[in-house]
Amino acid sequence: MTQRSRRFLGQLAVSLVFLLLLLGHVGGLYNFYFVEKLDASLYDLKLRLFREQGVDDRVVIVDIDEKSLREIGRWPWPRKVTAQLTENLFEQYGVAAVGFDIVFAEPDQSSGLPVLKDLARGPLAGEAGFARLLDRVAPGLDYDARLANALGKGPTVLGYYFGFGPAAGRVGALPPPLSPCNQLAAQGVRPLVASGHGANLPGLQVKASDAGFFNVQPDFDGVIRRQPLLIEYQGQCYGALALSLVRAGLGLGAPQVLAAGEARALSTSPASLALDGIQAPLDENAMVLVPYRTERAYRYIPATDVIHGRAPAAELEGRLVLIGATAPGIMDLRVTPTAKAFPGVEIHANVVSGLLDGSIKWEPAQARRWNLIAVAVFGLVLALWLPFATPVWAAAVAAGLLALTIGLDFYAWSVQHLSLAPASLLLALAGLFILNMSYGFFVEARAKHLITRLFGQYVPPELVEEMAKDPARYSLRGQSREMTVLFSDIRDFTSISEGLEAAELADMLNVYLSAMTRVVQEHRGTIDKYIGDAIMAFWGAPLSNERHARDGVLTALAMQRELAALNPQLEARGWPPVKIGVGVNTGRMSVGNMGSEFRMAYTVMADAVNLASRLEGLTKQYGVGVLCGEATRAACPDIAFRLIDRVRVKGKAQPVAIYQALGLKAELDAAVLRLAERFESALADYQARRWDAAESTLRALNTETPEPLYGVYLERIEHFRREPPPADWDGVFTYTTK
Structure with a gap:
């Protein structure tokens, strides 16, 4: 083959x-x-x-919003307030119909009437005067009766919900059903079957024109794209709030469910719901796709403005009104294709518009x-x-x-x-x-070849092998990561270069850079670039490395040790010994292939990178080999550090603490740690302006183990004694050069 x-x-x-x-x-x-x-x-x-674009002028939402809650009080409101709202909508504003995206399942308690009745039956049962007074005031305190009377002033549709599952309860009175559901299966429609309901008080339901459920049906991802128009309960079909509001507002009769082919000539939907000329295509569960309109498709009028008669009459007269809530505390916000927090009442408004327009998709x-x-x-x-x-x-x-x-x-x-x-x-x-x-390109050997070509010049060969096992995880594209970067530089390199011939200088640099590069790669570092005699390396990319800070610090310490072994070899070849300073810092950085159309390089950029470079430059000022930033120290609990100073480096307004890396705590002599503690104590005295105490400790340390660092602070103390710092001095030393 x-x-x-x-x-x-x-x-x-x-x-x-x-x-x-x-x-x-x-x-x-x-x-x-x-x-x-x-x-x-x-x-x-x-x-x-x-x-659909534009505002639907036929439907208005009376909104229980934050403004209404501020003026009237927290929800739920006393039923007399809802009664006043309903009365005003019909008597003052002349609306066509009112639908409630609310359920009134429990008797109103806000008037205190139940308490008064308990008193009349109990402690005050023998007080005839109290009984007569209660009979006189009771009608005015029966807020449920007042709301019931208000519901009878025009076409009103109460809201309720169906429950599903064995735990669903049965509360309140349902409206009359639309029709039996036993014929729908033959037409390809099987509505959701409810096992319980949460409906309104019988006294309210009997006065209302109708009621409709406000159940919605989230899809698998929690987004509401469809709503049931019919739900089956005990063999009977009940209609949705939007459907009942359209019926009440237009004075239409009961809807019919038409089988496929009866609804439209070329219809291939399972069935359609027909309502005196209005048709809505149903899916197999008697649901419709909600025809969401554009943002601000409906006028929202605060409920408090209607209650207090401040709402513009022209925006309400003859409209279908839905009363619902958008105040965040009432928690009637849903996830829809158009918004992550969409008012539930507006879902019903969109279905109303779709029924009136015949714009529901199928x-x-x-x-x-x-x-x-x-x-x-x-x-x-x-x-x-x-x-x-x-x-x-x-x-x-x-x-x-x-x-x-x-x-x-x-x-x-x-x-x-x-x-x-x-x-x-x-x-x-x-x-x-x-x-x-x-096929045959990514799946076969090209994957390893590609990884080697992309990263072979940056990372050690053993890491390239590791990356080739899963090449899809690695890319040269820019990313933001938490990483550690290292800068090293030869001190007084200008003097060294002036004392050597060009060829000798190149040979010496090759020997030095090769030795330092091996140290970086042994600690899983990525070489970024060589800047003359300087080395830039980082950890955390392209391979993720949870211990990037620790590896960076251990690399810096290993470079100092490697240099001590390398210098005798340099001197044996007639070259001067080398001293280096190393700066290490950790932070969030942008890493990836960066550059121009002429040349690209896999590198890191960020403020944290700049700080690492500044730290490398400061090693010469303090006479230490390795300086690290605060984030690096915090990420290395098993490494001992000595606080060197708090400084403002050039280009940064905020002060930073800088630390000298000493080594792994488990490997350090106790005397080294005690010396570090004594110096940090002297530093604390210095920053608190306790010059005498700081000087005494520093001179003692300089006598025992002389270091340039102690001389730096002794000079500063002498200077501040002559020229005291200002009263607001915070102990931070500011560097004005790189």
């Missing part, structure tokens, strides 16, 4: 496995979350692109069958053709088919009001193209 045949069979096998997996999802054998999520995302995109009953055929046919053709196609032709055909699929889907949505699910077909087209083009 030729190599080409083997490659064709391999590509065909991979393509067929991919297709079979996808067809199993389309056929309903199992569900791939990412395919469902893609379909949902495409649905949301179409909805946002093609949704899902064809045969959509799954169409999808299955399209994926199978197009997928098989591509699987057989792509192995022989050139990359250019393959890309052109795949792009054309993808564009055609998306175009037809957008056409079906915007013109035919069809909601299709094209994700499976799109994934089949794109997936087959990607699999065939990448």
